[in-house]
Amino acid sequence: MSYDQDLAPIFATDCVSCHRAGNARGGYAMDSYAAVMTMVTPGSASSHLVTSTRSGGSMYRYFSGDAASKSELVRRWVVENNAAQAR
Numbered sequence: 001m002s003y004d005q006d007l008a009p010i011f012a013t014d015c016v017s018c019h020r021a022g023n024a025r026g027g028y029a030m031d032s033y034a035a036v037m038t039m040v041t042p043g044s045a046s047s048h049l050v051t052s053t054r055s056g057g058s059m060y061r062y063f064s065g066d067a068a069s070k071s072e073l074v075r076r077w078v079v080e081n082n083a084a085q086a087r
């Protein structure tokens with residue numbers, strides 16, 4: 001699993017419309033790895049990115065398609081994969 005191959009495409013489709021340089025809602029841009037990482041502590045399930053995208057979190061509703069799988073992918077990427085950028 002990696003940011004470049006697995007997470008960036010999801011963020012581009014579902015999140016970047018409101019979270020990008022020049023239009024960063026909540027002060028959070030998600031259009032680069034470095035920007036995404038400002039809400040991530042590698043290995044930590046308490047990371048804002050994880051808590052806001054889990055079921056019941058404020059951003060969960062924005063996942064298109066299979067939200068449950070996307071939510072779980074984000075959690076695993078941060079907690080188990082230490083938010084790796086590349087494979």
Ligand code: HEC
Nearest residue numbers: 014015017018025026028039048049052053058059062063
């Ligand atoms: C329609 C606009 C919109 C979309 C789409 C959107 N967000 Fe947000 N996001 C916001 C706004 C507004 C805030 C700040 C207010 C709030 O926290 O609700 C925010 C805040 C956040 C925060 C900070 C939460 C915190 O705990 O401080 C994170 C992380 C986040 N969004 C992640 C995401 C992710 C991941 C996606 C894609 C699945 C996403 N957002 C999609 C509008 C959006």
